[in-house]
Every structure is written in C-alpha cells, then in structure tokens.
Amino acid sequence: MKTVNIPVYLAVRAIQRGNKGTFLLTIMIVALSFVLMVFMPSLTAGLTGAYNQQVSDYQYADLIIEPDDDNQVLSDTHMLVRTIERTPGIAAASSHMIVSTSLESDKKILSRGVVAIIPSDEERVTKTFGKITEGRYLSDGDTDVILLGSVLAGHDDEKKDKMESLGGVHAGDSLEVTFQNGIVRKMTVAGIFETGSISADNEAFITQKEMESVLGATDKSSLILIRSSGAETLAETKIRLMEFGIHDDIKTVTEKGEGIIGDALKSFSLLNSIMLVFSLVIASIVIFIVVYINTTHQRRQIGILKAIGIPERDIIRDYLVQVAVIYGCGALCGVALFTCLSEYFRAFPLQFPAGAVYPVFDLTVLLPSLMVLGFVSLIAGFIPAKQATSEEILDLVNR
Amino acid sequence: MIETCDLRKTYTMGDVSVHALRGISVRIEKGEFVGIMGPSGSGKSTFLHLIGLLDSQSSGKVLISGTDVSLLSNEKRSRFRLETMGYVFQDYALIEDLTVVENIAVPGFGLGMDYYKVMDRAMRLTEEVGLSGRAHHLKRELSGGQQQRVAIARALMNEPAIVFADEPCANLDTASSRMVLDLFHRLNREHGQTIVMVSHEPWHEEYFDRVIRFVDGRIDTDVTPDVE
Numbered sequence: 001m002k003t004v005n006i007p008v009y010l011a012v013r014a015i016q017r018g019n020k021g022t023f024l025l026t027i028m029i030v031a032l033s034f035v036l037m038v039f040m041p042s043l044t045a046g047l048t049g050a051y052n053q054q055v056s057d058y059q060y061a062d063l064i065i066e067p068d069d070d071n072q073v074l075s076d077t078h079m080l081v082r083t084i085e086r087t088p089g090i091a092a093a094s095s096h097m098i099v100s101t102s103l104e105s106d107k108k109i110l111s112r113g114v115v116a117i118i119p120s121d122e123e124r125v126t127k128t129f130g131k132i133t134e135g136r137y138l139s140d141g142d143t144d145v146i147l148l149g150s151v152l153a154g155h156d157d158e159k160k161d162k163m164e165s166l167g168g169v170h171a172g173d174s175l176e177v178t179f180q181n182g183i184v185r186k187m188t189v190a191g192i193f194e195t196g197s198i199s200a201d202n203e204a205f206i207t208q209k210e211m212e213s214v215l216g217a218t219d220k221s222s223l224i225l226i227r228s229s230g231a232e233t234l235a236e237t238k239i240r241l242m243e244f245g246i247h248d249d250i251k252t253v254t255e256k257g258e259g260i261i262g263d264a265l266k267s268f269s270l271l272n273s274i275m276l277v278f279s280l281v282i283a284s285i286v287i288f289i290v291v292y293i294n295t296t297h298q299r300r301q302i303g304i305l306k307a308i309g310i311p312e313r314d315i316i317r318d319y320l321v322q323v324a325v326i327y328g329c330g331a332l333c334g335v336a337l338f339t340c341l342s343e344y345f346r347a348f349p350l351q352f353p354a355g356a357v358y359p360v361f362d363l364t365v366l367l368p369s370l371m372v373l374g375f376v377s378l379i380a381g382f383i384p385a386k387q388a389t390s391e392e393i394l395d396l397v398n399r
Numbered sequence: 400m401i402e403t404c405d406l407r408k409t410y411t412m413g414d415v416s417v418h419a420l421r422g423i424s425v426r427i428e429k430g431e432f433v434g435i436m437g438p439s440g441s442g443k444s445t446f447l448h449l450i451g452l453l454d455s456q457s458s459g460k461v462l463i464s465g466t467d468v469s470l471l472s473n474e475k476r477s478r479f480r481l482e483t484m485g486y487v488f489q490d491y492a493l494i495e496d497l498t499v500v501e502n503i504a505v506p507g508f509g510l511g512m513d514y515y516k517v518m519d520r521a522m523r524l525t526e527e528v529g530l531s532g533r534a535h536h537l538k539r540e541l542s543g544g545q546q547q548r549v550a551i552a553r554a555l556m557n558e559p560a561i562v563f564a565d566e567p568c569a570n571l572d573t574a575s576s577r578m579v580l581d582l583f584h585r586l587n588r589e590h591g592q593t594i595v596m597v598s599h600e601p602w603h604e605e606y607f608d609r610v611i612r613f614v615d616g617r618i619d620t621d622v623t624p625d626v627e
Contacts, residue, residue, distance in 0.1 A: 002515065004508040010494075017496040017537065304492040307453055308553075309481025310509045311474065393453045397488065 006310060007317030014318070015325055023326065026290045030330025030377065033283035035338050037369045040275045042342070042359035043350075044268040051354035056253045057127045058200035061094075061225040062234055063241070064256050066249045073097075074248060077221040081121070084226055087244045089237045091229045092124035095221035099211055102178040103204065107167030112152070114177070114204045116211035125227045128193050128200070135171025135191030142207045146175060146187040149201035150194035162198055177206075179214050196355045276369070280376050287326070287380035291319055295388035302388050303396025312389040316382065323381030327374050335366070400593055401427040401450055401561065406459035408445050408616075419445040421616040422459070427595060427609075429560070432587040434607035435597045441613040443597045444565055450595065451484060451563040452476050464560065481509050485554030487564040491546035493538040499549050500525055500534045506556040517556075524552035528582060544575030551582055555592070562586075564596040568603070580606045 015023060056062060065084070067074050074080060077095045084093040097116040102109060119138040123129045129137040138147050154165020169175065171191050178184045187206070195201055212218070228237045234252040241250055295302065305315050342359045349356035388396070406423040409416050420442045427433050435443040448454040450461055452468055461468050463483065471479060485506075486492075493502050500521045507517035525534045528548040538546060547567055554562050564583065568576035584606050586592045596607070604610055612620040 001513045003511050004514050004517070006505075006508050009508060010496075013496045013501065300492065301494055304488070304494065305505075306477070307480065307486050307488075307492075308506050308509065309477045309479075309484075310505070311477050314509075394448060397453075397492070 006314045007321050010305075010318040011321035011325065014322055022290065026286065026326050027329045027333055029286045030283055030327055030373070031333035031337055033279045033286075034331060034334030034369065034373055035341065036282075037276050037279040037373065038334075038338055038365055039341065039359060040268070041272045041365045041369075042338070042362060043357065044272060045360040045362045045365060046357045047268070047352060047354060049360055050352065050357045052254055054195065054197045054200070054355050055256070058131070058195040058197050059126070060253050060256050061125045062228040062253055063226040063238060064251050064253070065224040065226065065241075065246060066251070067222075068247070068249050073220040073222055074224060075220055077219050077224070080221075080246070081224060083244065084224065084241065084246065087237075087241055087246075089229055089232050089240055091227045092121065093224055093226045094118065094121035094125040095208075095224045097208065097211060097218075097220065098222040099206075099215070100180045103166060104176040104178070105166040105169050105173070108154075108165070110152075110164060110166060112204055114146070114206055116206050116208045118208050119205075122205075122225075125225045128195060128205075131193045131195045132191045133194045135189065137193075138190055138205060138207055140207060141209060142190065143210050143213060144185060144187050145190040145206070145210075146177065147190050147205040148192050149203045150192055151198055151201035152204055153189070153192050163202055181215060183214050185210075185214065198353050276372075280372065283373055284376040284380040287323060287377050288384060290326075291323060291381045292384035294322075295319065295384045299388060299391075299396045303391075303393050303398075306389070306393045307397060315389045316385045319385035320378060320381055323377050324374075327377040330377075331370055331373065335370075338366075400429040400431075400464060401425075401595070402460075402462040403446075403450060404460040404462070406446070406449060406461065407457045408442075408449060408454070409457045418616050420449070420456075423616075423618060425611065425618060425621070427593070429593055430587070430591040432583065432594045432606065432608045433596070434603060434610045435595065435613065436599060436604070436610055437613035437619070439599070442616040443613045445616075446613065447563055447565055447595060447597050451486065452480050453486075481506060482557060483560045485557070485559040485562040487547070487550045487554050487562065487567045489566040489569045491538075491543070491550045491570075493546055493549055493553075495538050498535045498537055499530055499541070502538070502549055503552045503556055506553060510557055521552075521556065524555055525549075528552045542575070543571050544578055547571060547575070547579050548582060551579065551586075555586065561593045561595060564594065566597050566599065568598070568600065576600070576603075 065074065074095075081093045081095055084090055094117060098113040099116055100111070101114045102111050117138070118140055119129075119142070120140050123137075133150060138145065148166070148169060151161070151163050152165055153169040154161045154167050156168035158167065166175070169189055171189050173189045175187050175189060176184060177187050193201070228234060234254070238250050238252060302315055306312065338359070339361065342361050345358035349358045402425075404424050406420055407418070408420040409418050423446060435447060437443045445454070449456050450463070456469065468476065468479060494505065497505065500518065503524050504517045504521040507520060522531070522534065525531050528551060530545060530548055533541060533545060541549065550567070568579055571579065580603060583594055583596065587594050609621070609623050611618055
C-alpha cells in the first residue's frame with residue numbers, strides 16, 4: 001500500500017505551482033546569508049593557515065624547543081640535536097643561537113639579535129635558503145659574512161621600507177657588526193632573502209662558526225627548530241620527544257603562532273561572530289516574512305484544510321517542508337556560490353602580510369553554519385505557521 | 400444520526416452579547432436531505448457550523464451517531480470530521496495549487512488511504528460530477544459552477560455519513576445552481592447520503608425532504624415540503 005504524506009504532497013504542489021519569483025528570491029537570500037556566514041571565518045581560516053605555513057616554512061619549522069622558565073639558553077645543544085634527530089617521526093633539527101649585536105651600514109645603525117645557525121642543518125628545517133633574491137645562502141664554513149632579510153636590508157628609498165631598516169643594503173656590501181662582548185667585525189652581506197613574512201624578513205643570520213670565533217665555543221642555543229617527517233601529528237611527535245627525554249619547553253608551530261597572532265585571531269573571531277549573528281538574523285527574518293506572507297495569503301486554505309479534518313501538525317509540516325526545500329536549495333546555492341568565490345580568490349588571492357590568502361573550504365566552518373542556518377530557518381517557518389493554524393477554523397475560513 | 404439538545408451559541412462583541420442560537424433541539428435522520436432556511440442573522444449558518452464541528456457551542460449538546468462530539472479533543476474532532484463529514488462551502492474553498500482531481504483526493508490522503516485507491520476514487524467522482532475532461536485543471540481554470548462541483552466531489556471522497564453545505568449556490572447563476580442541486584439530489588437518492596444544506600432561496604425547497612426554518616436563533620418551523 002502506498003500512502004501519501006500530506007505535508008510533503010501539499011508542499012511539493014505549492015512549490016511546483018506557487019510563485020516562482022518569490023521562491024527563487026528566498027533561495028537566493030538564504031544562499032547569500034550562508035555565504036555571509038562562512039566567508040569571513042573561511043578567510044580567517046585561510047589567513048591563519050597562511051600565517052602558520054609561513055611561520056613553519058621560514059621561522060619555526062614544525063616544533064620548537066625553548067629553554068624552560070629556569071634557564072636562558074639550552075645547554076648541550078650538539079647532543080640535544082642528535083637526540084632529537086634520532087627520535088622517530090623527526091626529519092631534521094637545527095639550533096639557533098640569538099646574539100645581540102649592533103649592525104652598522106653606510107646609512108644606519110640598528111640594534112638587532114643576529115641568529116647563528118649551521119646552514120646545512122637549517123636547510124633541512126626551513127625553506128629560507130630557497131628565497132634568496134640577491135647573492136647566495138650561507139655555507140657551514142663561512143666567516144665574516146652575514147645573510148640579511150629584505151625588510152632589514154631595506155630600500156634605497158626609505159619610504160618603501162615596511163620597518164626600520166639598514167637603509168638599502170645589497171649583497172656584497174659591508175656591514176660593521178659589534179657583538180655584545182665589544183668585538184667588532186666587518187662582514188660582507190652574502191645574500192638577501194625575501195620570504196614574504198615581515199618578521200622572517202627582518203632577521204639576520206651568521207654561521208655558528210662565526211659566532212664561536214667571536215664568543216668562543218659554548219654549545220648553547222636559544223632554541224632548536226624541528227622538522228617532523230609528517231608520519232604522525234605534531235602533538236604526537238611532541239609527546240614522543242618528551243618520552244625520549246626532552247624536558248625543555250616544546251611547542252608546536254601552531255602553539256607558537258597563537259602567542260604571536262592570538263590577539264588578531266581574537267579580533268577576527270569577534271568579527272566572525274558579529275557577521276554570523278547578522279547573517280542568521282537576516283536569513284531568519286526573511287524566511288519568517290516569506291512564511292508569514294504565505295500563511296496570511298493562505299489563511300482560508302489553512303481553514304479549509306482544518307475543516308476537512310487535516311490535523312494542525314500536518315498543516316504546519318506542510319510549511320516546514322516548504323521551508324526545508326527553500327533552505328536545502330539555498331544551502332546548495334550558497335555552497336556553490338562560496339565554492340566559486342573560494343576558487344576565484346584561490347586564483348587571485350588577497351595579499352596580506354602573512355602572504356597570499358584565500359577563503360578555505362573548511363567543513364568545520366561550513367557544517368555548523370549549515371546546521372545553525374537550517375535550525376533558524378525551521379524556527380522562522382514554524383512560528384507563523386503555528387500562529388495561523390492555531391486560529392479557529394471559522395476565523396480562518398471567513399477571512 | 401444528528402441530535403442536538405438545547406443548543407445555544409452566544410457571541411460577545413465588546414459589551415454586547417449576541418444570542419445566535421437560543422436552545423435548538425432537533426434530530427436529523429440518516430438519509431435525509433435537510434434544508435436549513437431563514438432570513439439573514441437567523442442562526443442557520445451558526446447551527447450548521449456547530450453540528451459540523453467547525454465551531455463550539457456555548458451550551459447544549461451535539462450527538463452524532465450517538466457520540467457526544469463536544470467531549471472530543473481537537474485531534475479527535477479533526478479525525479471525526481475527516482472520517483464522518485464532508486463540507487461544501489459557499490465560495491467553493493478549493494486549494495489553489497491543486498488540480499481538480501488532487502483537490503478531490505486530499506481528504507482520502509488525509510485518511511491515510513492507498514494512493515492508487517484514492518486517485519481511482521477521485522477520478523470516478525470527477526466523472527460523477529461531470530468534470531472528467533477538466534480533471535487536471537487548476538481552480539483558476541474553472542467556472543464557479545465547476546468549482547462547486549469539485550467541492551461536492553471532495554466532500555464525498557471519504558464516503559462521509561453527512562455532507563454539510565453552507566449556501567453552496569450563493570455565488571452561482573440559476574442554471575449552475577440547478578446543476579449543483581440536481582447533483583446533491585441524485586447523491587441523496589442514489590446513495591442515501593445524508594445532506595444538511597443552508598439556503599435562503601425559496602425555490603431550493605423543492606429539492607429538500609425537510610425544511611427547518613430558523614428565526615431569531617430559534618426553530619420557527621420544521622416541515623416536509625409538498626413537492627409535486
């Protein structure tokens with residue numbers, strides 16, 4: 001026996017033979033509300049992702065080991081790096097020793113922490129070596145040379161500088177570097193790198209060999225960068241490092257990044273919430289108005305259905321099915337529209353200090369938005385339908 | 400079949416109470432074609448609405464097939480209307496988005512009957528009211544008389560014990576009115592269908608087995624017309 005579901009039957013006929021213009025307009029409003037809801041969070045996710053990728057590629061790799069609260073530096077760095085590299089899930093590690101210096105070019109003097117690295121280790125951990133725009137990267141045996149980020153090197157025209165710079169230094173130029181112990185070295189700029197990250201491009205590197213020649217062999221470091229093999233999550237790798245006896249402060253790149261752009265993300269999160277509320281209010285008001293107008297125009301019909309003996313709940317469900325169809329079509333159009341926008345911005349990304357950014361198609365953003373919009377739509381449809389069906393039959397029929 | 404005991408209905412409009420029905424006690428038997436007549440404001444439509452469960456009385460009882468319908472919950476009243484009663488309204492009251500045959504089928508779907516049986520019966524009723532050629536037309540494509548015939552067919556869909564008709568010919572010309580009344584008459588004679596119809600046209604009396612005339616919320620006369 002094939003029975004007919006009255007709400008579905010009436011809703012389908014109403015959609016098939018009702019006002020197509022209103023139906024399509026409502027779908028478009030739901031679709032646009034959905035895009036409004038997800039665009040900003042997706043852009044924030046894209047921005048966060050781009051930032052984390054940039055930080056991972058050019059500053060902190062996947063994991064960072066820093067001295068715990070009781071120490072200024074990490075000791076026994078050589079052994080520590082070898083222990084880390086022997087840990088399963090680790091591809092490479094590179095130690096950084098930050099040395100306070102004063103850098104003097106022909107035009108400017110700046111106080112800066114210069115990072116001492118073993119270039120061959122660093123190449124396996126970060127991608128800075130691939131971003132040389134002038135000159136060359138460092139070699140392990142280099143002395144009296146320095147590698148500068150493009151922001152720190154600066155432009156000949158000061159107006160183009162994003163931060164305080166050395167005033168337009170190029171590969172082959174000389175810098176006078178004064179170390180914290182008073183030793184002064186004349187160094188040649190080996191190369192300039194440009195990663196796109198302002199903070200990365202504001203750094204300067206020298207070799208550990210250079211540092212030891214100035215400060216003596218210390219076997220100490222300020223931090224160690226670690227590149228994982230990618231076989232497991234960073235959280236798992238972090239736990240594994242702890243199991244292998246690393247008791248210093250271990251952070252994933254995301255944890256490190258949160259500390260740096262946490263405030264910015266909180267501001268974006270606030271903006272996202274405001275956009276979300278506005279979108280939901282707009283969508284729910286529009287659906288409410290559409291169903292309210294429908295039920296007002298169809299009060300007699302509702303009365304007739306009640307008079308015939310169709311239960312109130314089935315009449316309400318008729319309108320809810322119509323809302324569900326509007327929502328479903330709106331959501332599909334919204335996802336399609338968002339996908340188009342996402343693809344457009346992927347092709348022509350927005351330029352942020354964190355690099356090229358585009359909205360990310362993230363299900364953890366899309367699914368909750370779809371569910372919330374669906375719920376709000378049903379409530380907005382239910383209220384006017386319930387109001388209309390609750391009236392007396394004769395009041396409805398005699399209108 | 401239908402029995403009312405001291406049925407009263409009072410409407411309150413601001414500070415004024417209007418006594419639409421002032422204690423109606425009447426019995427309508429199965430298979431009767433009853434005309435409810437009287438001047439405007441006499442209470443005839445109010446009486447029809449109360450015995451048709453479209454409204455609730457202020458006091459008194461309505462018994463249908465022995466059931467005191469005033470004791471039924473809203474849910475059960477809906478079901479009772481669906482199973483036992485058919486309605487024909489003055490202005491046809493068809494659903495705009497449904498075709499002729501779909502309008503007729505709605506009460507059958509509401510009852511949870513098999514789709515094919517409902518559609519088969521709806522088609523037969525469409526033929527019976529002479530609209531088989533218009534079965535798939537929408538309301539807006541029909542004349543007033545055709546719409547009223549669709550409404551009658553819809554009222555008969557669930558083979559109800561009683562059909563209530565509230566001035567079904569009020570918006571029709573004489574020819575269309577006669578067509579509708581002939582249809583009611585045939586249904587009453589061929590199927591023994593109980594019909595309670597409100598009318599204010601004196602010439603309709605010739606179709607009724609019995610005429611209950613209302614004046615000022617009371618039954619003035621209750622007679623069987625002399626039909627030649």
